[in-house]
Amino acid sequence: MESCRVLVIEDHALVREALVRALGQLEIPCHHAQAACAAEAMALVEAGNEYDLVLTDLMLPDMSGFSLVSVLAHRFPTIPVVVVSALADEASVKRALKAGAAGFISKAMSSEQLVNAIRSVLEGGVVMPDNLSAMPSQPRTGRRRGMDSLAEQYGLTAAQTRVMELMIEGRTNREIADLLGLAEGTIKVHCSAILRALGVPNRAQALVVLARQGLRA
Known part of the structure; x- marks a missing residue:
């Protein structure tokens, strides 16, 4: 991938800026758009803007993040939607995946871990919180x-x-x-x-x- 377009959905400006800074640390040019609520995000996507990745919080002022993930997954299935949230408990992660999320990033991650997680998703990988990655393996x-x-x-x-x-x-x-x-x-x-x-x-x-x-x- 020579460049990427990412939509960041987060109502807290400081967190939004941190995510944008993380995107700036990728090895490829990254063009980003920002939305502070679900309505702004949907307007950007519905306007025909093509995104390689959507990063969204679960706690949005106008719509549940789970609902937004579900809407995006059904209406724009080619755009991977990754949740970035402080709610990294097993129930929240499973609910997000069931809604159609392509991955889940914990806000407790360091900036380096965040960059690596975003890079992995852009390369076609899946990211999950560490507490869910240690599932029992099969011989x-x-x-x-x-x-x-x-x-x-x-x-x-x-x-x-x-x-x-x-x-x-x-x-x-x-x-x-x-x-x-x-x-x-x-x-x-x-x-x-x-x-x-x-x-x-x-x-x-x-x-x-x-x-x-x-x-x-």
């Missing part, structure tokens, strides 16, 4: 059988199955491309096919579906 042989079974169930090709396995390991599109010796664009095509097969709008939701099947990193 590799068991996961392999589960992968094969799931691939058959959803009609995935061998290449798509391998990409899905690396997705479960938390690899970004760029990392998967490097590991498989393929172009990043090809990985994006495989990922899109996987999401369609699973019937989900984004990678975070795909990982939820796969975790329910017992497939975790």
Whole structure:
């Protein structure tokens, strides 16, 4: 990605400015827009502005952040929406993911962690609070059988199955491309096919579906 466009939705000016500063630390040019409420954000998106990422708080003055995530996920499914919130408890994270969020960033993160999290999402990765990343893992042989079974169930090709396995390991599109010796664009095509097969709008939701099947990193 040579440059990116990000929409920051946050009603507190200081927090908004901190997020914008974090975007400025990315290695690529980042053009940003800011909104202090859901209405301003929707006006920007509905105006036809194309964003590579939306960062939103959950506590907004005119609408629940969960509701905004749901609206954006349904009306603009190609734009990943990542929640940035102080409410990083398990219930809030799961509710945000169920609404359609592509990830969840805790405001307790350091500026360096925040930049790394944003970079990961822009590269096609998924970010979660540390307290949710330590889920019990399944033995590799068991996961392999589960992968094969799931691939058959959803009609995935061998290449798509391998990409899905690396997705479960938390690899970004760029990392998967490097590991498989393929172009990043090809990985994006495989990922899109996987999401369609699973019937989900984004990678975070795909990982939820796969975790329910017992497939975790």
